[in-house]
Amino acid sequence: MSNFYRRIMVALDNTVMDERILKYASFLAETIRPEVVYFIHAIDFDEFPKKFREEFPELQKPADEVLKQQLKDKASKFFKTPENVDVKFEVREGKPLEVIDKWSEAKNVDLLVVGHKQEKGGSGITSQHLTRKIKCCVLFVPDNEMLYQLKVIQIPSDFSEFSKLSVKKGIEIALKSKDKCSIAIQHIYSVPDQYYKTGKSYEEFRQLMEENAKVDYKKFLQDIDTKGIEITSSFRDEKGHHEVQIIYNLAKYLQADLIIIGAKGKSGTASFLLGNITESLMKKYIEMPLLVVKDKSRKFGLMDLLKSI
Template sequence: MYLIKKMIVCLDQSPLDKTLIEFAKFVSQVNHTKKIFFVNVIKNLSVPKEVLEEFPNLIENMVSERQNAMKKSVHEVFGNQKDISLNYVVKEGNLSKKILKLAEEKSVDMIIIGRKTNLPGTGVAALRLARRASCSLLIVPEDSVPKVKKILVPSDFSEYSRDAMEEAIMIADRHGKAEIVCQNVYNVPSGYHFTGKTYEEFTQIMQMHAEINYKKFIRKIDTKGIKITPIYTKDDDDDPVQEIISKAMEIEADGIIIGAKGRTAATALFIGSMAERLIQYNDSLPLLVTRPKGKNAGILDYILEI
C-alpha cells in the first residue's frame, strides 16, 4: 500500500467539519502528509446578472468568506503547521463530480467525507465517491473520535480483501501495533440437505473451509507482527452487513476497512454489494474503502461528463 501524501477533506460549514479536520490531522501525522485540500462545494452560486452588475465583487467576497471560515476551523485543530501545505478550495456545482475532478487533477491518495446522522444530509455523495474515486475513501460519522486500537476487516479472502488487510496492517503498524480482527461472514447454502448432512453438520463444514481459506489468505501477506484475530460468523438472515456492524460494535472496533472491487473501467461502478451496503447502513464507525491509487480507470469517462 502507499502513504497518504495528498488528501482532500470535504467540508460544508456544519458542526461535522471539526471532526473531519481532526481525522485529517490524525491521518496526516503518521503518513507524513505533504498537502491537504480542504474543499467546500456550494451547490449553486448563481446570482442575477443585475445584482452582479451592482455588486461586482459579490461572488469573490462570498468565496473569500468561505475560505477564511475554513482556515479558521483548520487552524483551531492544526495550529501553525509548517511541514504541511494546507489549501482551501471553494467550488460550485455537484459535490461528487467536483471532488472527483479535483482528486484526479491533484492525484490525491485519500478523500475524507462525513456521514451525517442527526445533521441534515443524504449520504449519497459518499456512495458516488466510493464508486468512482481512483483512491481510498474515508467516511467519518458524526461525533467519531480518531483513534486506532482495534480494526475490523471483513474478508471473503479475495484480492480486494487483501488490499483492505494490507492497508489495515500498515495503519496498525504505524499506530503502535493496534489489533486487527478479520471477519469472514458465511452462510449455509439452501440445498445443504441434498448432501445428506444436517444443518449443524453443514455449518461445521462451511466454517472449516472458511478457516482453511483464511490460512491460505493470510500466508500470502506480510503481517509485520501485528496481532490478527480471525473470526467466523454464520449469517442466518441473509444480511452479512448487519453481522459486520454488529460484530464491530461488539468488539468495540475503532473503524472498519473494506476493499473496493472496481479496479478497471469495466468494473468502475462495482465496489461490491457489501461495501455499498456498509456505506449506506453504517452510521456508527469510520469506514475506510480502500482502492489502490489510480486503479479505477472509469474516472476518466466520468470527468468527461463534467
C-alpha cells in the same frame, strides 16, 4: 517505510459536521504524516432558486477568498498541522460531487476524507454516489463523538484481491498508530439453501463451510507480510442476520476504532461498482470511521465503466 497516503483531500461543506471532520483529519494526519493535506469546499450557486439569482446577482460574485479565509479560520481551531506536512485550501465552483471528483484526480489524491451523516431524503452527495465516482480510497467520518485512537482495526474479508489490499492498508495504518494496534479479520459465509440434498444437517454443512473458510484464510494470509502486527480472525454464518448487521455487531463488541473494507468483492466487475456488503455499509449509519479501499492504478474496460453508472 514509504508513505502510502501521501496526498489527502478533506471535503468540507461549511456545516457543523466540519468540526468532526477536521478533528479526525487532524488525528489522521498526525498518525500517518502525509506530504500534503488539501481542504476543499464546493460552491454550488445552482442551489439558490433562479428567482433569487436574478434578483440578487451579487450571490454569484466570486466568493473564493472569503470562503477560503473561513476555511482557514475553522481549520486553525480544529486541525493541528503536523510538522513537515503542507496544507492547502481550495474553494471551487460547481456541484460538490463533480468538484471533488475533478480535483481529487487533478491533485492525484490518495485518500479522500468526508463526513458520513445519517442519510435521509433530499439532494446532496450520498455515500454510495461518492464512493462509486471517486477513484481513490475514501474515509467516512461519522457524525458522533469518537475516540481518537487506533487500537483495533476490523476488516471484513471475502479473501478477494480487494480484501487483500484492505488488509495491507490496515497493516500500514496499524504500523503508524501510536497505540498498540491489532487487526481483526472477519469472514461471513452463507450456507446454500440446497444443503439438505447432501444428506447433511444444517449444522454439519455449516461446519464443513467454516473449515473450508479457515483453509482459505490461511492461504489468503500466506501472501501478506503482517510486519509483526497482531491479526485475529473470526468466522460466522449469516443465518438469521444480514451481513452488515453481523459486521456492525462485531465492531461494537471489539470496540473497533476503524472498519476497512474493499470497494468490491469477488462478484464485482469494476472497482467503481461497490460490492453488495460495502454498499450496504454505506447506506447504514456506522458509528466508527469507515475506510473504503480502492486501487487507483487498476485499469478497466468500457463495459466495466458502464456497469458502474
